Amino acid sequence: MEVDYDVLAPVHEVPARDRALATLRRDSPINWDPENEWWLLTRHADIRHVSRNSEIFSSEPKGPWHVTELHFSMQAMDGKRHLRHRKIVNRGFTPRMVSKLRDRAIRYADEAIDALEGRRSGDFVTDLSVPVPMRIIADMLGVADGDLLRFREWSDAMITMSGAQDDPELLAKTGPLVAELNDYIGEKVRERREQPQDDMLSRIIEAADEGVLEDTPDSADFEHLLNADEIKDIALFLLLAGNETTRNGIAHGMFALFQHPEERARLVADPSLWDTAPDEILRWASPVRAMRRVATRDATLAHQKIRKGESVVMVYASANRDEAVFEDAHSFRVDRSPNEHLAMGFGPHYCLGSNLAKMEMRVTLERILTRLPNLRIADGGKPVFTPSPLIDGIESLPVEW
Numbered sequence: 001m002e003v004d005y006d007v008l009a010p011v012h013e014v015p016a017r018d019r020a021l022a023t024l025r026r027d028s029p030i031n032w033d034p035e036n037e038w039w040l041l042t043r044h045a046d047i048r049h050v051s052r053n054s055e056i057f058s059s060e061p062k063g064p065w066h067v068t069e070l071h072f073s074m075q076a077m078d079g080k081r082h083l084r085h086r087k088i089v090n091r092g093f094t095p096r097m098v099s100k101l102r103d104r105a106i107r108y109a110d111e112a113i114d115a116l117e118g119r120r121s122g123d124f125v126t127d128l129s130v131p132v133p134m135r136i137i138a139d140m141l142g143v144a145d146g147d148l149l150r151f152r153e154w155s156d157a158m159i160t161m162s163g164a165q166d167d168p169e170l171l172a173k174t175g176p177l178v179a180e181l182n183d184y185i186g187e188k189v190r191e192r193r194e195q196p197q198d199d200m201l202s203r204i205i206e207a208a209d210e211g212v213l214e215d216t217p218d219s220a221d222f223e224h225l226l227n228a229d230e231i232k233d234i235a236l237f238l239l240l241a242g243n244e245t246t247r248n249g250i251a252h253g254m255f256a257l258f259q260h261p262e263e264r265a266r267l268v269a270d271p272s273l274w275d276t277a278p279d280e281i282l283r284w285a286s287p288v289r290a291m292r293r294v295a296t297r298d299a300t301l302a303h304q305k306i307r308k309g310e311s312v313v314m315v316y317a318s319a320n321r322d323e324a325v326f327e328d329a330h331s332f333r334v335d336r337s338p339n340e341h342l343a344m345g346f347g348p349h350y351c352l353g354s355n356l357a358k359m360e361m362r363v364t365l366e367r368i369l370t371r372l373p374n375l376r377i378a379d380g381g382k383p384v385f386t387p388s389p390l391i392d393g394i395e396s397l398p399v400e401w
């Protein structure tokens, strides 16, 4: 079926995209896109099915689109190799580590608000959504306070680079910065291996070294330690996966609350609604709009034949509005429960940082609503959205208070 709106266009007119996605869900939920040569999946049930069946629908990079996706580390692995990396990284996310990071997140949110002292306006993204995820990820990777400014420049370059794979000029600009980041993280891995600290990188390195002793080496993959490069890739992937996404979660959260003042008032009156609000923000905004898998063999998906080698694009932004799953799917309700959104994926690759990200969103937005109660979009101000087919981000949002 031909649709008159490109639902993966880099910049969106949201109501038009939502209408096009609703038409696809109803009339052609597995829709062949002849221009891009992939299947577009728009129903919650089909996306769950594909996510769950990773033997048939592979995450490994195959095909031209991956050139622009910056796929690496565990998210681009399948099977045992993926499981092994996932198990190791998961060891970093201990309850104690997350609770320690929560105390830090509160402090960082307060410091970001303190820094606005004496001002009446600013940019929500730069001033209020960037600091917490950036500083938390820096803590996780053991970045010293004195290196924070450089770290910020490097990670911004990495984000820019991830969307610039076919833009040689931008690549030339960001390449050297990303190379510096690579060296810096490589150095941190070496340091932590010699002298572990109380940070997540040290826990991951320990798990990587211990894990191999527990494994029976029944495959070539399992016979060696994760080498320093693999651990460095994990650290860089955590930076890519956990920084911009959470920043966008915070910015989208505030934008949704600006657009729904009645929901904002409910959160202020009853803070217990913060137990459900982060999930509703994620459902509403889908900061990661879509992900792709590639069929490893011929398969049938909801009566549609998918051939070996063909790509399927899972549009989370559509699954999260699926009327078959969500009551009143097109309303933003901070008390929505249950809320089985797919904004953080599903199945074997389900987001490892989901609790951390939701904690950061909650803490930051809670502090902002409490300390800047009359924060509003600046007169005439409009959000600028990230020009990307995969990331639903907000680049800037002028605010005043």
Ligand code: HEM
Pocket (backbone or CB within 6 Å): 059, 074, 075, 076, 086, 089, 238, 239, 241, 242, 243, 245, 246, 249, 286, 287, 288, 291, 342, 343, 344, 345, 346, 348, 349, 350, 351, 352, 353, 354, 356, 357
């Ligand atoms: C609002 C914030 C976030 C969103 C929307 C998000 C979204 C996602 C999605 C959709 C996936 C699944 C990818 C796939 O199936 O191919 C994923 C995986 C992942 N995320 Fe997140 N994420 C967020 C925050 C974080 C944070 C804070 C971290 C850690 C610091 C993190 C670490 C990961 C990792 C390690 C994976 C790969 C899991 C695997 O392949 O097994 N994410 N995330």
